[in-house]
Amino acid sequence: MSLSRLFSPLSFSRRGLCLVGKASQRSASTNDADNNRRVLITGGMGQLGTGMAKIMRNKYGNDNVILSDIKKPTQEILSQGPYLYADVLDIKHLNSIVVNYGIDWVVHFSALLSAVGELNPRKALEVNVDGFHNIVESSSFHKLRLFSPSTIGAFGPDSPKVLCPDLTIMRPRTVYGVSKVHMELLGEYYSQHGLDFRSLRFPGVIGADTEPGGGTTDYAVHIFHSVAKTGHYSCFLKKDTRLPMIYIDDCLRAAVEFMEFPSEALTQRTYNVTAMSFSPEELVEEMKRYYPKMRVDYEPDERKQSIAESWPQVLDDIRARSDWGWKPDYDISRMVKVMIEKIDPNSTL
Numbered sequence: 001m002s003l004s005r006l007f008s009p010l011s012f013s014r015r016g017l018c019l020v021g022k023a024s025q026r027s028a029s030t031n032d033a034d035n036n037r038r039v040l041i042t043g044g045m046g047q048l049g050t051g052m053a054k055i056m057r058n059k060y061g062n063d064n065v066i067l068s069d070i071k072k073p074t075q076e077i078l079s080q081g082p083y084l085y086a087d088v089l090d091i092k093h094l095n096s097i098v099v100n101y102g103i104d105w106v107v108h109f110s111a112l113l114s115a116v117g118e119l120n121p122r123k124a125l126e127v128n129v130d131g132f133h134n135i136v137e138s139s140s141f142h143k144l145r146l147f148s149p150s151t152i153g154a155f156g157p158d159s160p161k162v163l164c165p166d167l168t169i170m171r172p173r174t175v176y177g178v179s180k181v182h183m184e185l186l187g188e189y190y191s192q193h194g195l196d197f198r199s200l201r202f203p204g205v206i207g208a209d210t211e212p213g214g215g216t217t218d219y220a221v222h223i224f225h226s227v228a229k230t231g232h233y234s235c236f237l238k239k240d241t242r243l244p245m246i247y248i249d250d251c252l253r254a255a256v257e258f259m260e261f262p263s264e265a266l267t268q269r270t271y272n273v274t275a276m277s278f279s280p281e282e283l284v285e286e287m288k289r290y291y292p293k294m295r296v297d298y299e300p301d302e303r304k305q306s307i308a309e310s311w312p313q314v315l316d317d318i319r320a321r322s323d324w325g326w327k328p329d330y331d332i333s334r335m336v337k338v339m340i341e342k343i344d345p346n347s348t349l
C-alpha cells in the first residue's frame with residue numbers, strides 16, 4: 001500500500017461486495033487491486049455526479065469515492081460520503097487531492113452543457129477546455145485512469161443523421177461540441193503516451209432525481225416534472241425533433257462497466273453508447289398511457305432547436321456492444337414507466 005494511502009486524511013475502508021445487476025457480475029472478477037481503488041468525481045453536484053457516487057460507493061466503499069464540485073452540497077449529500085470543494089481550474093489543488101487522498105481513478109463530470117455553453121462561450125471554454133487540460137495533465141502525471149464523458153454534441157450537421165458511427169465527420173457547431181472533440185482527441189493523444197483515458201459519447205440523459213444542467217435534451221426531463229405538477233408542458237423543441245437518449249441508470253452502468261473493463265481489451269478510447277431515440281411527440285404518445293389528458297404546446301427556442309438539428313438522430317453503438325458488451329436495459333416505455341413511478345407515484349395507468 002502506498003504511503004499516501006497510509007497517511008491519507010480518510011480512513012481506508014475495505015468494502016463488502018454490494019453488487020447490483022450486470023455490472024456486478026463483471027465486478028465479481030475484480031481483483032484485490034480493484035478493491036483498493038480510490039475515485040475522485042469532479043462536477044459531482046451535476047445531473048450525473050451523485051448517482052455515480054452512489055453506484056461507486058456501493059461497489060468500492062463509501063470512503064473510497066470522493067465527490068467534488070464548486071457548489072455547496074446539501075446535507076443529504078454530505079451525509080452520504082466524502083465531499084470536497086474542487087475547482088477544475090486549479091491544478092495545484094487537483095494535484096493535492098490526488099496525492100493526499102491516494103486517488104487512482106478520476107471521473108471527470110465538470111462541464112458546461114450545450115445550451116448554457118452557447119450563452120457563455122468564454123466560460124464554457126474555460127471549464128471544458130482549460131479544466132480538462134488540468135485534469136488530463138494531473139491524471140497523466142499521477143498515472144491515473146481517467147473517464148471523461150463526451151456527447152452526441154461532438155457531432156455536427158455533416159455527421160450522419162441515422163446510425164452515426166464512432167468514426168465519422170465531426171465538425172460540431174457549438175462551443176460545447178468543439179470542447180468535447182478537443183477533449184476526445186487530447187485524451188487519445190495522452191493515451192498514446194501511457195494515460196489510461198476512456199470516454200463515452202452519451203446521448204441525452206434522462207433521470208428523475210437531479211435537475212439537468214442546461215442541455216438541449218433537458219426537455220425530456222422537464223416534461224415529466226411539469227406534467228406531474230400541472231398536466232401541461234411547453235416544449236422548447238419542435239415536436240418532430242428526434243434525438244438519441246438514455247435512462248440515467250443505463251448511462252451510469254455503462255460508465256462503470258466501461259471503466260472496469262481491462263484496458264488491453266479496448267480497441268479504441270472513445271465509444272458511442274445509446275439506448276433509444278425519440279421525438280417530443282413520440283415521448284408524449286408514450287406518456288399519454290399514464291396521463292391521457294396531458295397537454296403539450298410546442299414553442300421552439302431558436303437556439304436550442306438549431307443545436308438539436310445539428311446533432312445525429314440515431315447513434316450507432318455497435319463497437320461498444322461488441323468490444324465491451326454494452327447493452328441498454330431501458331427502452332422508451334420502460335424509461336417512461338420508471339420516471340413516472342419516481343416523480344409521480346400516485347399516477348394511475
Ligand SMILES: NC(=O)C1=CN([C@@H]2O[C@H](COP(=O)(O)OP(=O)(O)OC[C@H]3O[C@@H](n4cnc5c(N)ncnc54)[C@H](O)[C@@H]3O)[C@@H](O)[C@H]2O)C=CC1
Pocket residue numbers: 042043044045046047048049069070071086087088089108109110111112113127131148149150151152201202203204205206211212213214215217
Ligand atoms: N446530462 C447529459 O445529458 C449528458 C452529459 N454528458 C456529459 O456528462 C458530464 C456530466 O454532465 P452533467 O452531470 O449532466 O452536467 P451538469 O451540468 O449537471 O453538472 C456539471 C457540474 O460541473 C460543475 N462545474 C462547473 N464549473 C466547474 C469548475 N470550474 N470546477 C469544478 N466543477 C465545475 C457544476 O457546478 C456542475 O455541478 C459532462 O461532461 C457532460 O458533458 C454527456 C452527454 C449527455
Ligand SMILES: CC(=O)[C@H](N)C(=O)O
Pocket residue numbers: 113114115150151152153176202203204205214215216217218
Ligand atoms: C446531449 C448532451 O450532451 C447534453 N444533454 C446537452 O443537451 O447538452
